[in-house]
Amino acid sequence: MELTSEEKAALNGEQGETLQTAYRILVATGEATNADRLVPIEWAHLSGVNYNTIGDAGEEFLREISKDARVKVKTTVNPMGFDFDHISEFKHIDDEFVQKQASIRDSYIKMGVDPTFSCTPYDIFDLPEKNTQVSFAESNAAIFANSLGDLKTNKESAFSALASAITGKSPYSDLRKDEITTPMTIRMKMDNPSELDFGMLGFFAGKVGDTSVNISGVSKPNRRSCKALCGGMGTSGTCAKFQFVDSDENTSEKVDFGKEEMNEIFDELNTTDKGDLITLGSPQLGLEEISDLSKMLKGRSFKKRCMVFCSRAVQNQARNLDYTNEIERAGGEILSDCCTCLTPLIDTNETDSVTTNSIKGAYYLKNSTGVGVNLKPLAKIIEDETQ
Amino acid sequence: MSKIIVQGKAQGTVLKTSNPINFLGAVDKQTGVIRDKKYDIFEKSIKDSILVFPHGVGSSVGAFTIYSLKSHHSAPVAMICQKADLTVASGCALANIPMIVVSTEEFDSIQNGKEITLDTKSEKIFN
Numbered sequence: 151m152e153l154t155s156e157e158k159a160a161l162n163g164e165q166g167e168t169l170q171t172a173y174r175i176l177v178a179t180g181e182a183t184n185a186d187r188l189v190p191i192e193w194a195h196l197s198g199v200n201y202n203t204i205g206d207a208g209e210e211f212l213r214e215i216s217k218d219a220r221v222k223v224k225t226t227v228n229p230m231g232f233d234f235d236h237i238s239e240f241k242h243i244d245d246e247f248v249q250k251q252a253s254i255r256d257s258y259i260k261m262g263v264d265p266t267f268s269c270t271p272y273d274i275f276d277l278p279e280k281n282t283q284v285s286f287a288e289s290n291a292a293i294f295a296n297s298l299g300d301l302k303t304n305k306e307s308a309f310s311a312l313a314s315a316i317t318g319k320s321p322y323s324d325l326r327k328d329e330i331t332t333p334m335t336i337r338m339k340m341d342n343p344s345e346l347d348f349g350m351l352g353f354f355a356g357k358v359g360d361t362s363v364n365i366s367g368v369s370k371p372n373r374r375s376c377k378a379l380c381g382g383m384g385t386s387g388t389c390a391k392f393q394f395v396d397s398d399e400n401t402s403e404k405v406d407f408g409k410e411e412m413n414e415i416f417d418e419l420n421t422t423d424k425g426d427l428i429t430l431g432s433p434q435l436g437l438e439e440i441s442d443l444s445k446m447l448k449g450r451s452f453k454k455r456c457m458v459f460c461s462r463a464v465q466n467q468a469r470n471l472d473y474t475n476e477i478e479r480a481g482g483e484i485l486s487d488c489c490t491c492l493t494p495l496i497d498t499n500e501t502d503s504v505t506t507n508s509i510k511g512a513y514y515l516k517n518s519t520g521v522g523v524n525l526k527p528l529a530k531i532i533e534d535e536t537q
Numbered sequence: 538m539s540k541i542i543v544q545g546k547a548q549g550t551v552l553k554t555s556n557p558i559n560f561l562g563a564v565d566k567q568t569g570v571i572r573d574k575k576y577d578i579f580e581k582s583i584k585d586s587i588l589v590f591p592h593g594v595g596s597s598v599g600a601f602t603i604y605s606l607k608s609h610h611s612a613p614v615a616m617i618c619q620k621a622d623l624t625v626a627s628g629c630a631l632a633n634i635p636m637i638v639v640s641t642e643e644f645d646s647i648q649n650g651k652e653i654t655l656d657t658k659s660e661k662i663f664n
Binding site: 181203205305 | 540541542543557561562563566567573592593594595596597598599600601604605607608609621622623624625626627628629630631636638
């Protein structure tokens with residue numbers, strides 16, 4: 151990779167240890183993605199905020215680096231482990247977790263990030279103009295940015311996005327270029343797919359696709375299904391972009407996604423036919439999804455506990471527009487700054503299984519939280535779990 | 538040696554898997570033990586090994602897992618992949634774990650359980 155003299159100096163430590171570390175990360179990720187230089191980015195989105203995922207080593211690292219690291223560009227951050235406004239209602243979460251989570255939050259704020267604590271930055275802010283270079287670490291957000299937002303990003307890691315935030319730069323990798331080769335088309339062989347089906351399509355595409363895939367046989371769905379597709383794809387593989395196409399003629403590899411492939415994924419992630427509680431929001435719900443949910447819940451009430459995850463910004467907008475009343479009346483608990491994935495809010499001593507419509511949520515509930523998973527589309531959850 | 542991602546020299550026993558690794562989901566961040574049953578190295582520890590695997594997958598937070606392993610002295614001494622991905626590359630860069638990408642033939646020729654030395658300066662893997 152060719153570096154400017156200024157970049158070389160920073161890599162040699164002439165601007166301090168923090169920038170040296172940041173440039174070391176950018177060079178390694180540049181080598182990994184065949185980049186020949188670094189380019190400026192305008193927005194970084196960081197992962198690695200939940201104490202449950204980064205642990206003591208992560209907490210200490212952030213405390214140390216935040217002493218002098220400051221972000222150079224607009225920087226948003228992923229969810230934490232829980233919602234500080236509601237922590238007293240979750241007695242099983244110990245003080246140490248709360249303190250370590252607060253330390254992580256404070257370290258990021260000290261570095262100058264916008265405290266969004268959301269995996270859906272695209273639901274909070276207007277997206278910059280077409281082809282703008284950004285660095286998004288949250289996988290669903292990176293895929294959304296590339297595929298639906300007309301932006302350019304690698305599927306960044308927690309550290310490569312942090313290095314981009316601190317330097318304002320990222321390797322000029324293949325995904326950042328105007329032309330991306332997409333050798334594979336996935337042919338959707340299913341009528342009227344639900345958001346759950348799109349999540350499974352994404353999970354499948356992540357497994358079989360490399361950097362970018364085409365999807366044929368279905369037109370672009372609504373936003374909820376698009377988010378489900380991004381979430382599923384980000385969970386299972388390295389694929390960072392998809393596009394809906396009319397024909398599979400221009401690609402050398404063609405793979406079908408039909409009933410059989412779908413059932414295989416369903417059986418991998420669905421482990422039980424009933425949940426002790428419901429979680430909605432992985433990725434966190436946007437304003438439109440909250441509005442839809444409030445309409446679906448009109449006159450109905452949840453028969454069991456239901457956690458509804460959305461960003462703080464979306465919750466505030468939803469409160470102003472009175473969308474939250476109906477959800478809370480129906481028994482839904484609206485939680486912000488956290489998400490289904492890897493939240494310690496689900497008490498595994500009391501919860502054996504969770505009902506959700508999210509493939510991303512299902513994967514982490516099953517493999518990381520360690521509970522049973524009952525997968526259903528939202529319409530079916532409302533039908534079965536409310537009265 | 539097709540490509541050096543993170544420079545360095547290491548000696549250790551090869552632990553080889555045919556599964557792409559999801560560091561966040563499948564590796565215990567303190568002990569380095571693989572805890573996902575679907576992996577062919579399930580219940581094995583990656584600590585002090587030369588970890589040979591196709592590539593990383595899954596959450597971007599996996600980079601923190603690699604850093605955490607290093608802090609707990611449970612990290613591999615080096616990593617050899619078939620394809621480089623940002624999570625593993627950046628985790629190794631921060632944790633100073635030598636990492637290289639090799640061709641499919643070289644990847645196939647590396648034997649599990651063998652003691653090897655890796656030196657990015659001489660661009661060689663010694664048996």
